[in-house]
Amino acid sequence: MVDVTISEAARRLQAGEVVAFPTETVYGLGADATDPAAVAKIFAAKGRPDFNPLISHIHDPAQLDGLVVMDDRARKLAAAFWPGALTLVLPRAPGCPVAPAVSAGLPSLAIRMPAHPLARELLKLVGRPVAAPSANRSGQVSPTTAQHVRDSLGPEIAVVDGGACPVGLESTVIGLTGVTPTLLRPGGIAAEAVEAVLGEPLGLPQDARVESPGMLLKHYAPRLPVRLNATTAQGREGLLSFGPAPAGFAAVWPLSDTGDLAGAAARLYAGLHALDHAPGLDGIAVMPIPGHGLGLAINDRLARAARGR
Numbered sequence: 177m178v179d180v181t182i183s184e185a186a187r188r189l190q191a192g193e194v195v196a197f198p199t200e201t202v203y204g205l206g207a208d209a210t211d212p213a214a215v216a217k218i219f220a221a222k223g224r225p226d227f228n229p230l231i232s233h234i235h236d237p238a239q240l241d242g243l244v245v246m247d248d249r250a251r252k253l254a255a256a257f258w259p260g261a262l263t264l265v266l267p268r269a270p271g272c273p274v275a276p277a278v279s280a281g282l283p284s285l286a287i288r289m290p291a292h293p294l295a296r297e298l299l300k301l302v303g304r305p306v307a308a309p310s311a312n313r314s315g316q317v318s319p320t321t322a323q324h325v326r327d328s329l330g331p332e333i334a335v336v337d338g339g340a341c342p343v344g345l346e347s348t349v350i351g352l353t354g355v356t357p358t359l360l361r362p363g364g365i366a367a368e369a370v371e372a373v374l375g376e377p378l379g380l381p382q383d384a385r386v387e388s389p390g391m392l393l394k395h396y397a398p399r400l401p402v403r404l405n406a407t408t409a410q411g412r413e414g415l416l417s418f419g420p421a422p423a424g425f426a427a428v429w430p431l432s433d434t435g436d437l438a439g440a441a442a443r444l445y446a447g448l449h450a451l452d453h454a455p456g457l458d459g460i461a462v463m464p465i466p467g468h469g470l471g472l473a474i475n476d477r478l479a480r481a482a483r484g485r
């Protein structure tokens with residue numbers, strides 16, 4: 177296993193290599209977004225289809241100049257939620273130096289300023305936008321620990337180990353390329369909070385194939401079958417519980433004992449990884465989880481896990 181320090185990680189990124197690093201959402205597999213050959217290594221390592229665009233990460237809003245075209249909505253959202261688990265999709269600026277493959281050829285670019293102190297330090301040292309999707313093979317459950325990264329991408333992958341990711345779900349992605357701001361992906365910041373800052377409701381993508389291509393893919397799939405809204409056990413199932421767990425399950429991974437959605441989000445992927453690797457289980461059952469706040473993103477990922485095999 178290849179544990180690297182922040183300065184070694186920055187050196188590798190500047191040299192056009194890929195490095196996995198922690199963010200508050202999930203572990204990212206980073207590369208210099210302005211280097212087409214480095215970006216190609218991300219797609220190769222993940223087995224990611226080239227039509228699925230990547231998010232570019234920055235440490236300072238001053239880096240936005242020349243990358244994207246900001247508007248008032250973008251400035252408001254950035255002021256309210258950055259650094260944090262919010263991604264903005266904006267028109268690429270004329271002469272934008274980010275490799276076209278990062279945008280999957282689209283005229284837009286997804287940008288996020290993460291809050292994790294190690295990610296911020298790394299991005300500052302690199303001094304360029306870093307493209308970073310989740311550090312897992314395409315289609316698998318996203319990693320929230322360095323061990324998850326190694327389990328998915330192999331022991332040779334260079335990882336900055338920062339422990340468990342505190343938010344535990346990918347960022348919320350907001351599209352700002354049209355008249356109506358759109359929710360391209362629910363995530364670690366509640367859609368209601370975004371709407372409150374914007375002062376208008378979020379639309380849904382008109383044409384998801386064009387507007388958020390990655391969301392159409394099979395995603396977040398464990399090896400075992402996943403059964404949603406379970407209230408009683410069937411066979412030798414492991415349970416992701418939310419509130420008090422009913423009896424009869426072969427294993428229980430509590431998402432939250434008290435019905436706390438943020439706590440459940442933070443434990444979701446670790447629970448899927450753990451039950452998927454627990455011996456003797458033939459399925460994963462999930463108790464009903466409310467759909468408001470972070471529950472929207474939790475239910476989105478669980479629905480993909482359930483149909484994704």
Ligand code: AMP
Nearest residue numbers: 229284285286309310387388389390391
């Ligand atoms: P990931 O990097 O795996 O967290 O996925 C990033 C997701 O953000 C993609 O799968 C898209 O759905 C969305 N995204 C990234 N860039 C764009 C873009 N330029 N336009 C629309 N959606 C984007």
Ligand code: MG
Nearest residue numbers: 309310311318
């Ligand atoms: Mg991903």
